[in-house]
Amino acid sequence: MEEKFSRPKGFGQILDHTFSLSKTHFKDFFLILLIFMGPVYLLQALVQWASGVSFFREVGTGDNWFDQMVNSFDETQQPVNVAGDLGIALVGFIMLFLAPVAGAAIMIAIDRVRKGESYTVGSVIKQAFSRYGPMLGSTILYGIIAFALFIVPLIITVLAGIFGAFIDPAFGIISAILLFIGFGIGMGLLLTRWSLYFGSVVFKEDTPGLNRSWMLTRGRTWVLFGLYIVFSLIVMAISVAMEMTFGMLLGNSVLLSLIINFVSIFTTLIFTVGYAVMYFDAKLRYDADDLKAMIDDYQAPKI
Template sequence: MYNASARPMGIGRLLDRSFQLYRKHFVVLTFIMLILYGPYYLLQHLLTFQETAATSGSFIEQLRNGGSLQDMFGPNSSFLQSDPTLHDKGYIGKLLILVLVLTPILILGLMPASIASVVHLVKANFYGEETPGLGQLLKKSFSRFWPLAGSTFLFGLIMFGFYFGMAIIAIIFVFIFAVGGSFSSSVGGFGGGAVAFGIVFFVIIGLGALFTFAYFMIRWSYYLPYVALGEESIGIGRSWGLSRKSFWRLFGMYVVLTLILYLFLAVVQLVIAATLGVGLGAQLLQSLISILVMSLWFLPYVVSFFDLRVRNEGLGLQSLIDHTIPDASANDLPIDLDKKNEL
């Protein structure tokens, strides 16, 4: 069935369409996120809630008491001082469990599976099909678990290698600048103009590195829907071709989305911490709010994937043709067999 949404979309329409799908399928999306992320957040908070409360409790207490910025962030503030309990063996063991066990489960298992579920939901909406139920969506996503985990692991290795290479280049620039600055200082002094130039230079280098990393990350990141749909085993190369000439539009979409969601979550978490404190209950409530809006992080990504396919692969074109120019059999038009044979 032809779907009117199968046409190219701008940033505003991508986000609007994502929020529409979020409202329409809120219950299904929420249950998917709760099933996948609920146990993870529960284990995380059971491991680290005491340390989290210790590091942020003083800040919340000063906020409640109307403390000044100097009290909160000054050199003598307890918020910035290290808590001795964070260096005991128990905390180190919890940290190792979090980093070596829970984080890989999150990155290689939960995130790909949840995004795959959203892919199948949006696909059904795109084609005008009946929306799969909760069990069907989870079954479809986990049926491709190992390809999803493997391709995500490969993507992570590529991005880590790219990040490591950029870090080395940045260190080389810093070293060259430091040596050059020392030489200039010994010869003729290192004035305020040179300091200002150095600050501007490193700001430009930092922004350039950020945009470069974001460019390659966005260009390669659309591998996962291909793998979830069973069209590719890895899909990173196909993602590169799919996202051509669309970086700035996608980058703008992610910037707007990040500003909206981070501002909302920051305000909500600050209100919860100011009213309920930083105990386990308050931390679980904050995680629950994060789970409720988590699908809003994934929907624009998936919607933009189908939009890119419409733009670059002609997805939906055949449906549009069938919808606009129905064939003879669809309209039950009589056909003279003798005339057909003459043709």
């Protein structure tokens, strides 16, 4: 077993290992994501272009350059484009079915690295497709659970704020804010407990993987929750910085969409590798894979 995978890691070590793996195997991981996400993003660009969006530079109304750039992102300033909106929605729907395979292929490649085995991009993609049905079904189930965990607290929070406002407006606002924060943390922790379902399904440990994930995350929920927040902030910071930088030059054009989508492949790579490192670390802690590896590598002395 590769040395960094053979011992449990702390918060900072998981981040360090994530960036180390992303850098060392960037070409392979990026190619995997590009194979699945590239054609979809290209289709999105073609749909935008065909619907009338300028390819190089899209500007809105305004008396100066800055106002024109800003207004190009203001949907209220743009004419309704039903065909373009439907095309973009279709692209998002297609991505829902392709993303699990790309994520699984990267996880399988990292597992090969973990075991000190060689791999090719084609071989890990082929292995990922062999688990397509269980992965898709489990992902849809997880999405339904996440939606229920979001919508029910939202309804409770809104109702509490409305009824609280009848007593006192300030009380209604404060109670709604506190409930929103409390439900948000609770929902995040619950989703974290179930979040490692995907790795369990990919490696045939459990389907839909929710029970397995619940066991793997025991005693590590807050750490994993914090890691998800950090990775999300990293992804958000990179995406916002790139969109603001190029958006000021290109407006809401097709070229800007291509650049942002290209950046999203990079950020998806970081998040996926981070998820894999988190999964294997949790698996190591729960299954004592380090001890099993020592036993497997042990050689009895010759007499």
